[in-house]
Amino acid sequence: MLFVVLPAYNEEAGLQPLLDDISKACQGIPLQIIVVNDASTDHTLEIARDYALSNPAVQVLSHTRNKGLGGSLMTGFKHVFAQRRMLGEQSGEWIGHDDVILTMDADNTHPAERIPLMAELIQQGADLVVASRYAPGGKQYGLNPLRQVLSWGAGQVMTVFFPVEGLRDYSCGYRAYRASVLESAYIIYGEELIESRSFAGMVELLVKVANYCGEIREIPFDLHYEKKQGKSKMKILATIMGYFALILRLKKEKWGWVEWVGE
Template structure:
């Protein structure tokens, strides 16, 4: 492996995902091969208190990939998991690196990464995979889940002041390393304060405060790719969205107070 290459970090929170690891590892292996001439690929699994054989499944299925595992003894939530990954990366990111966050249940269509990287060539710093933009959508997903997701994204765009972005809640995103580093200077190494699924809303707001260059690519979310049920608890997530809304102004003030240090 060419050590002079910049690194593409794939950040994947996992909670009891042992059944999904064989298929996920195949996707990760294909991605590593696809980018091998451009980037060194390093996969960071954040095991968020799994009580099944997730860690053993990572070792068994990803033994030939460059991986690290950050472990939580108890389940803390996806926001805390992403925060732990950002903290882990705080001493490792270099200019030219990229960070991709994604689901651990195979619902992130990792084949879109090449298309996402094409947008970076247009000057964009952050790219979201978006089921809600033209060309995206949902398949094999129940009506309530789609309705809940639609209302959540509408609430964020209309009431939290994030216009112009179709999908603000998706985990599947690509970030320029310098963007992560800039946010860490303002909000600390973890960047994210929220512990639950509302974490992506918080992170989107902080990106908008910074005037980050954000683009989206369409993605069809297929729930049949997942073995098992979604880990999202709907009422808890709704409450999390409300809490994020209440924190919005304080996060914006913090950015304004510290942006000169960026």
């Protein structure tokens, strides 16, 4: 089973085209799409619910207050874990080892056409597949220079502090996880799997889950930010501070202040 988790905050313009693209790209694949409405103030919730009425593969969860990207992902993940347990109990069989949890932005800037390949790589043995703008063949369009520098710089900094072999794109949220691996990380970390409130939460999730992955693959994709309509949710200063806070917190947790400073 492929579970697609879509955190959505004020994405009324891009959500329906994305749902159409996912449904088209994933024809023939057992699929559930979980839209997590993060207390949107536009028509995101209504669009998602209307879509679910005609497409049983779509499920809609909704926050009454905004919990941020990390909180929305956690809501979606826990829902998937519960679904997997329920399906296992109904079938009387072991929960599917090859189930996939895929995350992507709900603003239609991530091309759904890459989903089948990412799911296939999990089936072939990868535990984590990252769609990367920086892998050979990857591109990005419509991103302002400051955002480009921030995304690239985040990867460079994280490579120094938390190196993951072969990985270039640490901040992109377009990823496929082996569900059993992600659930194992959740069992270990609990609600602390994603503590960061800013977009640094995507980096935090990657760093923590990577510790439990055997094989990690990175594939190129084209980020089409020119398709995004409306104002970006990323607050540049908060995101930069979030990255530094994440580094300090994870280093302190791993080695303690004395060892970290000595390093």
